Structure formats: structure tokens, C-alpha cells
Amino acid sequence: MFRTSPRGLLDFLAAALCLWAAAWHTPVGALTRSAVAKVAGSKSTARPLLAYFSGGLYDARDVEVPVPTTVLPDDLPSVELPLASPGASLGRGAWAVLARPGVASEVEALRARFGVAVVDSPDAASALLERARAEFGSDDAAVLALFAGPELARYAVSRARGEGEPPTLEALARQLPPGRVSAIESTSQVLMFGTAYGLSWPVTPGTRVTSPFGLRTHPTLGTQQLHTGVDLSVPEGTAVKVVADGVVKRASEDAVNGKVVIIDHGRGVTTAYCHNSRLLVTTGQAVRAGDVISESGSTGRSTGPHLHYQLELGRRPVDPFLFRGRKAVVVELPPAPTAPKPPGPSKSLKAAFEKVALPPEGTEAPP
Amino acid sequence: MPLGLFALVAVGVHAAADVVDDRLLTLVDALDAWADGVLAAREATAGWVDRVGPLQRTVIARALALTWELSVDLLVVLPQLGYGEQDEAERRFTLVKETWRTLLARLNRAPTPMRLVRPLVTAVFAAGGAYAVARLVESTLFVALETDVASPAVAEVVARGLGWVALVLVSWRLGWRAVLRALEHADAACEERVKRAKSPWPVGVWGSVLSFPLAVALTLEAQSLLALVR
Numbered sequence: 123m124f125r126t127s128p129r130g131l132l133d134f135l136a137a138a139l140c141l142w143a144a145a146w147h148t149p150v151g152a153l154t155r156s157a158v159a160k161v162a163g164s165k166s167t168a169r170p171l172l173a174y175f176s177g178g179l180y181d182a183r184d185v186e187v188p189v190p191t192t193v194l195p196d197d198l199p200s201v202e203l204p205l206a207s208p209g210a211s212l213g214r215g216a217w218a219v220l221a222r223p224g225v226a227s228e229v230e231a232l233r234a235r236f237g238v239a240v241v242d243s244p245d246a247a248s249a250l251l252e253r254a255r256a257e258f259g260s261d262d263a264a265v266l267a268l269f270a271g272p273e274l275a276r277y278a279v280s281r282a283r284g285e286g287e288p289p290t291l292e293a294l295a296r297q298l299p300p301g302r303v304s305a306i307e308s309t310s311q312v313l314m315f316g317t318a319y320g321l322s323w324p325v326t327p328g329t330r331v332t333s334p335f336g337l338r339t340h341p342t343l344g345t346q347q348l349h350t351g352v353d354l355s356v357p358e359g360t361a362v363k364v365v366a367d368g369v370v371k372r373a374s375e376d377a378v379n380g381k382v383v384i385i386d387h388g389r390g391v392t393t394a395y396c397h398n399s400r401l402l403v404t405t406g407q408a409v410r411a412g413d414v415i416s417e418s419g420s421t422g423r424s425t426g427p428h429l430h431y432q433l434e435l436g437r438r439p440v441d442p443f444l445f446r447g448r449k450a451v452v453v454e455l456p457p458a459p460t461a462p463k464p465p466g467p468s469k470s471l472k473a474a475f476e477k478v479a480l481p482p483e484g485t486e487a488p489p
Numbered sequence: 490m491p492l493g494l495f496a497l498v499a500v501g502v503h504a505a506a507d508v509v510d511d512r513l514l515t516l517v518d519a520l521d522a523w524a525d526g527v528l529a530a531r532e533a534t535a536g537w538v539d540r541v542g543p544l545q546r547t548v549i550a551r552a553l554a555l556t557w558e559l560s561v562d563l564l565v566v567l568p569q570l571g572y573g574e575q576d577e578a579e580r581r582f583t584l585v586k587e588t589w590r591t592l593l594a595r596l597n598r599a600p601t602p603m604r605l606v607r608p609l610v611t612a613v614f615a616a617g618g619a620y621a622v623a624r625l626v627e628s629t630l631f632v633a634l635e636t637d638v639a640s641p642a643v644a645e646v647v648a649r650g651l652g653w654v655a656l657v658l659v660s661w662r663l664g665w666r667a668v669l670r671a672l673e674h675a676d677a678a679c680e681e682r683v684k685r686a687k688s689p690w691p692v693g694v695w696g697s698v699l700s701f702p703l704a705v706a707l708t709l710e711a712q713s714l715l716a717l718v719r
Binding site for chain 1: 490492495497499502503507510522526529542543544546547551552555559618621625626628629631635641655658661662
């Protein structure tokens with residue numbers, strides 16, 4: 123097949139390189155490796171076929187929601203202010219991932235490089251990331267350095283810039299060699315959590331929660347369903363403010379969610395605001411944190427005026443209170459004549475309360 | 490050699506499928522929003538709204554991209570395995586000598602969608618595949634050298650140089666052969682149809698329809714090909 127000349131050797135080398143790339147980086151290569159492993163009776167190292175697509179880097183990750191790491195006082199500032207500065211939010215996100223058992227990181231290499239004494243808290247992680255950001259030029263690269271090592275992060279930034287792309291995680295991940303999947307996953311989780319910790323609140327903080335996140339009996343359908351957000355008790359016409367900068371992904375109306383706005387904040391974080399009476403933005407519009415995007419109401423499948431606020435990380439709904447680090451104020455509404463009694467707080471909410479040393483019954487009674 | 494050609498074009502097809510993956514997700518999201526609106530309009534079907542969650546939509550989009558890629562692998566890439574090469578002695582006794590010139594002459598005389606599209610898309614996939622191979626070589630070498638052998642600056646220069654070498658080597662030794670094989674396969678399929686007194690136009694239409702959008706998507710991403718010189 124290959125001629126015995128220098129050119130034949132080059133042909134062989136070129137073919138071998140292509141086979142190596144195809145075997146490790148294409149679904150058809152994964153299928154072949156799995157088949158070979160099956161015939162040989164060994165265990166295949168091929169990833170699931172759908173994992174060979176990098177699109178939606180933050181999507182479909184197994185998001186393990188962090189436990190609250192910082193408890194903030196109840197008397198939070200007004201909604202216009204974010205909960206924490208961007209750097210502090212990222213530090214909390216990093217700490218939430220680093221504190222997990224078994225997470226491989228390059229903290230020591232980064233710590234030695236920047237002369238940081240010890241990384242034992244969200245604030246220390248934030249300080250370390252601040253230094254890394256100054257060197258690598260972006261939050262994404264700084265967090266990547268935390269998990270893939272500083273030299274590899276610097277290399278990826280250099281190559282991404284060479285391709286004319288900003289050093290976002292998507293661009294950096296394309297430059298990494300094989301076998302860095304766990305570093306990319308950890309980085310994407312930190313960036314997601316960091317963004318989520320930096321979100322403000324859509325209505326006045328302290329607004330009563332009439333239905334928390336978690337499994338509940340649906341008030342109108344009567345079936346057990348996951349309540350994918352929190353219901354905030356606000357009168358009709360209340361200004362609803364977007365919780366961070368983003369782009370309107372959807373501004374429309376349907377019979378279930380009513381008039382709904384969905385905002386994409388990037389890094390796999392989206393928020394949804396349902397049952398509004400009036401929408402003030404259109405699909406594709408860029409919004410800034412604190413902009414009024416709608417007026418609350420009771421449109422769609424709703425039993426009264428309220429705002430259903432939903433947070434999704436990696437396209438998975440999570441309890442937004444886990445990223446507030448504060449106590450939810452839940453009230454039990456008097457049951458409607460035909461509606462079943464709403465259940466108590468969700469398991470995740472209870473777990474969150476336990477972690478912040480508050481009793482699970484920390485929900486306040488209605489006034 | 491045929492395996493090498495198959496692998497090169499398959500890597501290019503995967504690079505293209507990876508590009509369209511995001512677009513498919515946007516499409517699936519829009520379809521789901523539309524379906525939710527339709528279902529929510531009636532009380533009987535309202536309970537089905539949100540049955541397909543965000544995670545399922547991601548899986549659907551990726552499954553579509555995977556199906557698309559495997560279809561193109563089957564229809565366009567698999568014929569690369571039919572590549573054969575004759576040495577001088579064999580060529581002397583061959584009755585029909587197929588060369589670029591004879592193939593292009595027939596393409597010029599009787600152009601068909603398959604004869605036009607297959608070499609074009611194969612050229613795009615081969616270029617994308619060569620670039621993907623070069624990028625892998627470069628990043629793998631950087632990590633290997635930087636860890637123990639050389640300083641990061643030296644490792645980067647060496648890795649980049651060898652990445653370049655890989656790009657040139659693969660394009661020079663395999664790229665043109667892949668295009669030639671695609672043209673040869675298209676030509677043979679069309680001729681076979683002509684021999685049966687049928688129009689050659691519908692031959693390979695599925696392969697062409699499926700591979701052309703992928704090749705266009707990859708071409709639109711081609712600015713990254715210039716990265717190695719920056």
C-alpha cells in the first residue's frame with residue numbers, strides 16, 4: 123500500500139496522524155474503538171457519542187448545586203446593587219467547586235506563581251483569581267489556569283487570540299490537548315456559579331415567597347410536579363428588574379407561563395420571569411442589570427398576581443436562593459377550595475438551611 | 490492509505506458537525522417554544538407543556554448533529570476506502586488510465602450535481618481535517634514538551650513549528666488524494682447510471698444535500714485556518 127521511498131514514509135506518517143485524530147476525536151472513531159474493545163473483551167475508553175460535540179459548553183453538564191458558602195444579612199441593599207462584586211462572585215463560585223472532594227486543581231501551582239499564602243476561603247480564591255486575571259487577561263482564562271495550570275492557560279489564550287477570538291472558555295477549550303475534559307468541566311461550573319452568585323433580585327429583596335423551588339402539588343393541575351422557580355408575591359403592575367446584564371432570549375406569551383421573558387446572561391446562566399401583565403422588552407434586545415423588563419401580573423396558568431422567577435444553570439433549573447445565601451421568607455397561602463394544600467419547603471431548600479445553620483422551619487409564618 | 494484518507498475527511502466532517510451543533514440547538518429551542526404554545530392553547534394538552542426540558546433539547550440537538558455527521562460519513566466519507574494506487578509497472582498494463590485530466594474532462598463534458606459537489610465538499614472537509622490534526626499535534630506537543638523537556642516559550646515555538654509541519658504534510662500527502670478519490674467515485678457512480686441509460690443527475694443526491702451545508706458551515710469558520718501564521 124505504501125511505497126518504500128521517503129515519500130512512502132511521509133504518506134504513512136500523515137495517515138497515522140489522521141487515524142490518531144479520528145480515533146480520539148470523532149464519534150465514528152469512538153464507535154470503532156468501542157467495537158474493537160468489545161471484540162478484545164476489554165473496557166473502551168471512548169466517551170459517549172454525544173459528548174464529542176463542544177457546542178453549548180455549559181449545557182448538559184451535571185450541575186451539582188453548591189451549598190451556600192457565605193451567609194449575608196437579611197437587610198440586603200436594594201435590588202439595583204448586585205449581591206457581590208464580580209470578583210467576589212467568581213471567588214465564591216471557585217470555592218464552591220474547589221471545596222468538593224476529589225476535584226483536581228492546579229491551585230498550588232497558581233498560588234506559588236503569585237505568592238498567595240493560602241487558599242482557604244472564597245475571599246482567598248477571589249484574590250488568587252484577581253492576580254490570574256491580571257496576567258491572563260480574562261476571568262475565563264484565570265479560572266482555566268486554576269484547573270489546567272497556568273502554562274496551559276497562557277498557551278490557550280495565545281492560540282485563541284491568534285485565531286482572532288476573545289479568550290472565552292469556548293475559544294480556550296478548543297485549543298486544549300486531549301484529556302482535559304475534567305478541567306474544562308470544572309472551569310465551566312466555576313464560571314456558571316460565579317455568574318449566579320453575582321445576580322441581584324428581580325423585585326424588592328425580602329418579598330414574600332408564596333411557593334418555593336422544589337416538588338409540589340400543582341395548584342391548578344393537582345399533580346406532583348417540580349416547581350422550577352420561586353413564586354414571589356407582588357401586586358399587579360410591579361416593576362420587574364433584570365438581575366444581571368444579558369440578552370433577551372424570549373419575550374412572548376403562552377397559556378401556561380403567560381407573558382414571559384427569558385434572559386440569557388452567558389456562561390450557561392439564564393433567568394425567566396413569568397406571568398407578567400406587560401412586557402417591556404423584545405427578543406434579541408440587550409439589557410443591563412436593573413433594567414425594568416416587565417410589569418408583574420397573573421397571566422397564563424396562575425391563581426393570583428405573582429412573579430415566577432426561575433434560574434437555570436447549564437439548562438437545568440436550580441433554586442435561586444442557593445445563590446443568595448439568605449433566608450427565604452415563605453408563606454402558606456390559605457388553600458383554594460379545589461386546590462390541594464401546598465407542600466412544605468423543598469429538600470434542597472431544607473439542605474440549604476441546614477448548611478447555613480438555620481432550622482429547616484426557618485420559613486416565616488405569614489403576617 | 491485509504492484508511493488515512495477516510496480518517497482525514499471524517500475529522501473534517503466532525504469539525505463541521507461541531508460548528509452546526511449550536512445552530513441546531515437554537516432551532517430545537519425555537520421549535521419547542523412553538524410546540525409549547527400550541528399545546529398550551531388547549532386544556533387537554535396543556536399538561537404536556539415543558540415535557541421536553543432544556544436538557545432534553547440539548548440532547549435532541551446533539552443527537553441530530555450526530556445523525557447528520559454519521560450520515561455524511563456513510564455517504565461521502567466511506568467511499569474514500571475505495572482508494573487504490575498503481576505503481577509505474579501496474580500503470581503500464583492498465584487499459585483505462587484515470588487521471589485528473591480524464592476525470593475533469595468528463596466533469597466538464599457532463600457535469601452532474603455529484604461530480605460537482607463531492608470534490609468540492611471533500612476539499613473543504615480535507616482542509617478542515619488537516620487543520621484539526623495540526624491543532625491537536627501542536628497542543629499535545631506543547632504539553633509534552635513544556636512539562637519536562639523545555640521552557641514554555643521554547644515548547645510553544647517547537648509545537649507551533651511541528652503543527653505547521655503536520656498541516657503541510659497532511660495536506661500535501663493526503664489532501665489532494667482525497668479530492669481525487671471523491672471525483673473518481675462520483676464519476677464512476679454517474680457513468681454506471683449512464684450505462685443503464687438513466688439520467689446521472691439524481692445519483693448521490695442525499696450525500697450532496699447533507700454534506701453541502703456542513704461544508705458551507707465549515708468554510709464560514711475558515712478564518713481560524715489563518716491562526717497558525719499569527
